[in-house]
Amino acid sequence: MTQRTWLITGVNSGFGRHMTEQLLARGDRVAGTVRKMDAMNDLKAQYGDLLWLAHLDVTDTPAIHQVVNKAFTDLGKIDVVVNNAGYGLFGAAEEMTDDQILHQINTNLIGSIQVVRxxxxxxxxxxxxxxxxxxxxxxxxxxxxxxxxxAGKWGIEGFIEAVGQEVAPFNIGCTLVEPGGARTEFRYGSSQLAPKIDAYDISPASMVRRIIEEGTSVSLGDPAKMAKIMIDSVDQHPAPKRIALGSDSYTTIHKALTERLANLEAQKDLAFSTDFPANA
Structure with missing residues (x-):
């Protein structure tokens, strides 16, 4: 097996941790970014120079460029860049504070954009x-x-899909991974709730708050299996544009796309009616 070098953001937990463990175990090198260096002491002690670590807050754009540049300089070549760092912010839009909105977009959207850039x-x-x-x-x-x-995830999907077309002539492939619920720290660990507005108790937006506050819902997805599929995708040529992981992801995305296509097809005559006449 050819040894590869990977740059992965947010390796201290979730999919980043699972990928890092599997990659190191098979002899690949990992350049990992973390918010808390101590969280990686066990893997660093076990794998030594195979694991390169740097502190990074992905809301800090200058730091992103410094860390990415240093990783490539120190390791010589990086075969795969994995944008993993992120978290969930939940609640009705009206409930969220301005600071929460900015931090969510800066982390999940702008941070990912800047890592790619x-x-x-x-x-x-x-x-x-x-x-x-x-x-x-x-x-x-x-x-x-x-x-x-x-807002962040739909935004980064459009960004990556466009960038993938831009960089294809340079032999750079881009893949979006769309997991459903997985048994990581995401739901009950890293996710945040907006301050509560009682009026939204009657809104469907209150359901996600109850799920997180009760802490009893168990996800279907096995994050170790999902991490392996992400790793194995690098052997596919060309790179898959999207990978849906989990039965809930497949079912939900299939339903959403089917409804979206049906709605679009119902508007075909309306859409065409707004063109100038032929040869006009």
């Missing part, structure tokens, strides 16, 4: 590579109580 010059220079962007079922479907989370 920082990596692209290096990937072009070395003759290619892969970008794996963690999205979610919520990047294709929307649920009440997730408006700002969806």
């Amino acid at each position: 920082a990596a692209l010059p290096h990937l072009r220079t070395q003759g290619g590579g892969r970008i794996i962007q963690l999205s979610t079922v919520g990047g294709q479907a929307a649920f009440p109580g997730g408006s700002l989370y969806h």
Whole structure:
């Protein structure tokens, strides 16, 4: 098996941690970014120089460029860049504070954009590579109580799909990964709730608040299996544009796309009616 070098943001937990453990176990090198360095002491002690670590807050754009540049300089070549860092912000749009909105967009959207922008010059220079962007079922479907989370994920999906076309001539492939619910720390660990407005108790937006506050719902998805599929996708040529992971993701995305297509087809005559006449 060819040894690869991976740059993964947010390796201390969730999919980033699962991917890092699997990659190190098979002998690949991982350049991982973390918010808390101590969280990686066990893997660093076990794997030594195979694990390169740097502190990074992905809301800090200058720091993103410094860390990505240093990773490529220190390791010589990075084959795969994985944008994993992110978190969920939930509640009705009206409930969210301005600071919460800015931090969510800066982390999940702008942070991911800047990691890609920082990596692209290096990937072009070395003759290619892969970008794996963690999205979610919520990047294709929307649920009440997730408006700002969806804003970031729908935004990054459009960005990656366009960038993938831009960089294809440089042998750089881009893949969006859309997991459903998985048994990571995401739902009950890293996710945040907006301050409560009682009027929204009667709104569908209140459901996600109850789920998080009660803490009893168990996700279907196995994050270790999902991480392996993300890793294995790098062997596919060309790079898959999207990978849906989990039966809930497949079912929800299928329903959303089917309804969207039906709604579009119903508007065909209306859409065509707004063109100038032929030869006008």
